[in-house]
Amino acid sequence: xxxxxxxSGSRWRTRPDGLDKVSGKLQYLTDMTVDGMLVGRVLRSxxxxxxxxxxxxxxxxxxxxxxxxxxxxxxxxxxxxxxAHPHQPVFCSDRVRYTGDAIAAIAAxxxxxxxxxxxxxxxxxxxxxxxxxxxEAMKMDAILLHAEGNVLxxxxxxxxxxxxxFKDCCHIAEETYxxxxxxxxxxxxEGGLFIPExxxxxxxYSATQHGLMDRIQLSRILDIPQEDIRVISSPIGGSFGxxxxxxxxxYGALLALRTRRPVRLHNSRAESVRAGLKRHxxxxxxxxxxxxxxxxxAHQVRIIxxxxxxxxxxxxxxNFATEHVMGPYRIDHVEVEGFAVYTNNGVSxxxxxxxxxxxxxxxxxxxDRLAEQxxxxxxxxxxxxxxxYGDLGPLGQEIAQxxxxxxxxxxLSNSKLMDADDSRLISKDxxxxxxxxxxxxxxxxxxxxxxxxxxxxxxxxxxxxLKLAIDGKIExxxxxxxxxxxxxxxxxxxxxxxxxxxxxxIRIIIGDTDVVPDSGSSTASRATSMMWMAxxxxxxxxxxxxxxxxxxxxxxxxxxxxxxxxxxxxLDEEVLVSYSELARGLTEPxxxxxxxxxxxxxxxxxxAHFLYTYSAIAVRVEVNLLTGRVRITDQxxxxxxxxxxxxxxxxxxxxxxxxxxxxxxxxxxxxxSEGNYLTKNLxxxxxxxxxxxxxxxxxxxxxxxxxHDTYGPRxxxxxxxxxxxxxxxxxxxxxxxxxxxxxxxxxxxxxETPFIPHKAVKIHAG
Amino acid sequence: xxxxxxxxxxxxxxxxxxxxLINGKAISTEVPAARRLLNVLREDIELSGTKRxxxxxxxxxxxxxxxxxxxxxxxxxxxxxxxxxxTTIEGLSEVGLHPxxxxxxxxxxxxxxxxxxxxVISVVGLLGENPQPSQAEVEEALSxxxxxxxxxxxxxxxxxxxxxxxx
Ligand code: FES
Ligand code: FES
Numbered sequence: 043x044x045x046x047x048x049x050s051g052s053r054w055r056t057r058p059d060g061l062d063k064v065s066g067k068l069q070y071l072t073d074m075t076v077d078g079m080l081v082g083r084v085l086r087s088x089x090x091x092x093x094x095x096x097x098x099x100x101x102x103x104x105x106x107x108x109x110x111x112x113x114x115x116x117x118x119x120x121x122x123x124x125x126a127h128p129h130q131p132v133f134c135s136d137r138v139r140y141t142g143d144a145i146a147a148i149a150a151x152x153x154x155x156x157x158x159x160x161x162x163x164x165x166x167x168x169x170x171x172x173x174x175x176x177x178e179a180m181k182m183d184a185i186l187l188h189a190e191g192n193v194l195x196x197x198x199x200x201x202x203x204x205x206x207x208f209k210d211c212c213h214i215a216e217e218t219y220x221x222x223x224x225x226x227x228x229x230x231x232e233g234g235l236f237i238p239e240x241x242x243x244x245x246x247y248s249a250t251q252h253g254l255m256d257r258i259q260l261s262r263i264l265d266i267p268q269e270d271i272r273v274i275s276s277p278i279g280g281s282f283g284x285x286x287x288x289x290x291x292x293y294g295a296l297l298a299l300r301t302r303r304p305v306r307l308h309n310s311r312a313e314s315v316r317a318g319l320k321r322h323x324x325x326x327x328x329x330x331x332x333x334x335x336x337x338x339x340a341h342q343v344r345i346i347x348x349x350x351x352x353x354x355x356x357x358x359x360x361n362f363a364t365e366h367v368m369g370p371y372r373i374d375h376v377e378v379e380g381f382a383v384y385t386n387n388g389v390s391x392x393x394x395x396x397x398x399x400x401x402x403x404x405x406x407x408x409x410d411r412l413a414e415q416x417x418x419x420x421x422x423x424x425x426x427x428x429x430x431y432g433d434l435g436p437l438g439q440e441i442a443q444x445x446x447x448x449x450x451x452x453x454l455s456n457s458k459l460m461d462a463d464d465s466r467l468i469s470k471d472x473x474x475x476x477x478x479x480x481x482x483x484x485x486x487x488x489x490x491x492x493x494x495x496x497x498x499x500x501x502x503x504x505x506x507x508l509k510l511a512i513d514g515k516i517e518x519x520x521x522x523x524x525x526x527x528x529x530x531x532x533x534x535x536x537x538x539x540x541x542x543x544x545x546x547x548i549r550i551i552i553g554d555t556d557v558v559p560d561s562g563s564s565t566a567s568r569a570t571s572m573m574w575m576a577x578x579x580x581x582x583x584x585x586x587x588x589x590x591x592x593x594x595x596x597x598x599x600x601x602x603x604x605x606x607x608x609x610x611x612x613l614d615e616e617v618l619v620s621y622s623e624l625a626r627g628l629t630e631p632x633x634x635x636x637x638x639x640x641x642x643x644x645x646x647x648x649x650a651h652f653l654y655t656y657s658a659i660a661v662r663v664e665v666n667l668l669t670g671r672v673r674i675t676d677q678x679x680x681x682x683x684x685x686x687x688x689x690x691x692x693x694x695x696x697x698x699x700x701x702x703x704x705x706x707x708x709x710x711x712x713x714x715s716e717g718n719y720l721t722k723n724l725x726x727x728x729x730x731x732x733x734x735x736x737x738x739x740x741x742x743x744x745x746x747x748x749x750h751d752t753y754g755p756r757x758x759x760x761x762x763x764x765x766x767x768x769x770x771x772x773x774x775x776x777x778x779x780x781x782x783x784x785x786x787x788x789x790x791x792x793x794e795t796p797f798i799p800h801k802a803v804k805i806h807a808g
Numbered sequence: 809x810x811x812x813x814x815x816x817x818x819x820x821x822x823x824x825x826x827x828x829l830i831n832g833k834a835i836s837t838e839v840p841a842a843r844r845l846l847n848v849l850r851e852d853i854e855l856s857g858t859k860r861x862x863x864x865x866x867x868x869x870x871x872x873x874x875x876x877x878x879x880x881x882x883x884x885x886x887x888x889x890x891x892x893x894x895t896t897i898e899g900l901s902e903v904g905l906h907p908x909x910x911x912x913x914x915x916x917x918x919x920x921x922x923x924x925x926x927x928v929i930s931v932v933g934l935l936g937e938n939p940q941p942s943q944a945e946v947e948e949a950l951s952x953x954x955x956x957x958x959x960x961x962x963x964x965x966x967x968x969x970x971x972x973x974x975x
Contacts, residue, residue, distance in 0.1 A: 311863060
């Protein structure tokens with residue numbers, strides 16, 4: 043099905059959170075104010091790598107209007123945070139490792155005072171040598187950034203004997219790929235409001251992808267019980283993985299508790315760039331060999347990932363990349379080795395695609411290079427190597443079987459874009475005949491198999507609660523967060539379609555740790571699947587209980603009743619008991635709850651996935667040889683992710699993911715020099731605008747799953763963003779005959795000497 | 809309309825009294841002359857529909873209409889607003905949704921919604937001047953509004969629908 047409003051019919055629904063968004067009424071957490079509120083600011087390191095000798099705050103404290111100045115000495119509990127490894131200091135005490143490192147925080151009456159007071163904090167440093175290159179950091183004699191060494195994580199995967207088999211290969215492609223330090227660039231920067239309540243509790247209004255995880259971390263830092271902290275964490279103005287770790291929360295919380303007054307923090311964009319997470323820059327070296335039929339028989343990979351100063355999810359991202367450098371291909375002899383390495387650069391962390399983007403760019407580039415050597419169509423070469431139904435996953439693990447790989451391959455082969463012309467061969471001549479000989483076009487394609495969920499060995503709980511509330515609303519209570527992806531809309535649609543409720547009957551409650559059960563994190567393309575599975579599990583019990591309650595009120599047996607909009611219906615006739623009547627008849631609310639885990643592979647390999655989404659993409663590009671600029675004129679995405687839960691959301695996620703990938707491919711790089719960001723704001727960091735995205739995008743959804751499949755919709759939050767880069771690189775090659783191995787594509791590398799008509803030369807010569 | 813004559817105020821503190829119309833209401837507020845309109849709106853009069861994102865005129869999250877023309881509230885100083893009529897996103901929907909807002913709602917021209925107020929304002933400003941813009945004119949008018957979520961497909965569909973309805 044080509045996904046759009048027309049093909050979706052009545053399933054294309056207005057988002058329940060839409061009205062407040064288009065009217066500007068929606069209060070994001072950074073919009074909140076309360077009386078008597080102070081503003082918080084954080085002092086960050088002046089250096090990329092230094093020992094701290096002393097910190098003097100008394101001058102700042104003396105400024106009228108300053109209510110607190112905090113340093114490491116004021117952290118009552120653990121002076122550290124991090125989802126996987128809580129070692130990033132809330133406040134540095136003895137050493138700074140990057141310029142985003144926090145040293146002190148201030149609460150003041152207003153921004154101007156806070157800013158001035160920050161400038162009065164004196165810190166004495168002793169500079170330490172800078173490590174801004176992961177490979178330098180791996181050397182034996184490099185200064186240690188952390189006591190346990192500069193390698194945060196090392197992965198190794200091996201099967202067969204690649205070294206031996208390379209000798210039998212007819213063709214070998216060898217290349218090193220570089221990917222950029224992409225920035226999430228959520229439009230709402232980090233921030234929130236922190237309120238010490240009269241009853242001694244602390245309320246935190248601040249964006250996160252996992253409120254309960256924030257609560258655990260804050261409780262450790264503040265040394266107060268988790269129950270004393272309430273985290274309210276939606277709605278969020280974008281996250282894309284970037285707000286999963288704590289950011290301003292420790293400072294807001296500490297300042298609020300110290301001053302006993304509400305404190306608001308809201309990062310400026312420059313502060314957000316400096317302190318916020320980025321996508322891991324990776325250097326991926328690959329050696330891939332095939333036989334004369336194009337069967338890939340040996341594949342060797344080395345990944346170097348720049349994790350920056352602290353761990354966050356650097357190890358997990360590397361695991362993901364290690365798994366995804368083999369992709370949806372059957373290869374008998376493989377060796378992968380990866381290193382996530384500490385440096386004094388900005389901290390890298392979780393970002394949509396989670397290491398898949400980098401891996402897939404490199405892997406798909408290899409396939410194209412082999413196809414060139416073999417002189418066959420790169421798309422055909424993919425088919426010859428594609429995994430088949432029944433094959434194990436990339437790490438040799440059992441996975442939920444689908445035909446996704448072939449389905450997307452085939453659908454793309456039949457697409458207009460792949461058929462349209464032979465422009466996958468160099469088409470410069472064609473353009474020479476046009477008026478604009480400096481514009482050349484090409485088509486390229488790529489394929490991806492992308493894991494969802496956190497993977498084997500990482501706790502991945504899920505669950506939720508349905509309730510008929512006393513006021514007659516059906517409440518769906520889940521521990522997920524809405525950061526724009528449309529989770530609330532999808533949940534509403536599932537409740538209507540699976541259960542039969544009307545939109546007005548439903549109240550969705552998320553993002554408040556005081557009331558939600560643990561549903562796990564809203565990350566890794568997992569939330570839609572988990573909501574779907576939870577609602578499936580809750581269905582028999584919840585509907586039976588509602589029907590029984592209605593039956594006992596109406597004296598009609600439950601066989602004669604059904605759930606419908608507005609209340610319980612007498613089969614085909616009319617509403618018999620409205621939900622509010624039903625609720626009034628109850629002595630206590632009807633509640634059903636479920637708890638389970640995200641499905642995982644039984645194969646004990648940490649991080650290995652079980653559910654995968656498959657996608658293929660074809661793109662057509664124009665390369666301007668004078669400027670070296672690439673413009674993507676057409677994109678065709680085929681996605682095999684099971685049933686479409688919410689067409690508008692699905693389309694939006696693929697289109698939005700692809701625009702992020704266009705940035706990754708063509709313009710986005712948070713450039714650092716000696717550990718300092720040179721790109722500090724949106725004037726030099728170039729996120730695609732509507733002009734950059736003015737080509738045509740079509741999305742085809744393949745919905746069928748094997749009959750016995752019980753997992754329902756797979757995640758689509760990431761799949762639109764993972765394979766555009768290699769498709770563009772391939773299209774660029776077919777346009778200009780140059781191979782791209784470094785992102786974002788440097789225009790200089792595609793520029794050619796201006797085309798000069800012979801006549802003009804003659805005249806000048808004469 | 810407040811008059812455009814010189815504003816009064818406390819010169820020593822570099823403040824002045826800003827007199828202007830905001831969403832049809834006369835406002836008279838004491839502010840530092842160099843305070844940005846963005847801060848006046850968000851902090852002083854608590855209209856948080858105008859968003860803060862880059863504060864350097866690149867993202868368009870803070871767009872408002874000044875005498876009908878879209879301006880970046882982060883680049884507009886309070887003193888520049890004297891005697892003008894400012895319309896924010898809140899002002900557009902005072903009597904029901906504006907057709908442009910309606911189109912965004914129906915077409916799903918937003919996801920997190922953080923760019924939406926600015927985006928809507930830019931479109932309203934454009935259609936106010938040119939009710940039947942070409943595709944290229946729309947792109948040009950929206951090139952100062954960044955949306956990180958939707959990929960612009962939904963936004964373009966919303967704008968086209970709004971144009972259709974206006975015409
Ligand atoms: S905040 Fe004004 S343009 Fe970005
Ligand atoms: S909808 Fe999130 S930035 Fe546009």
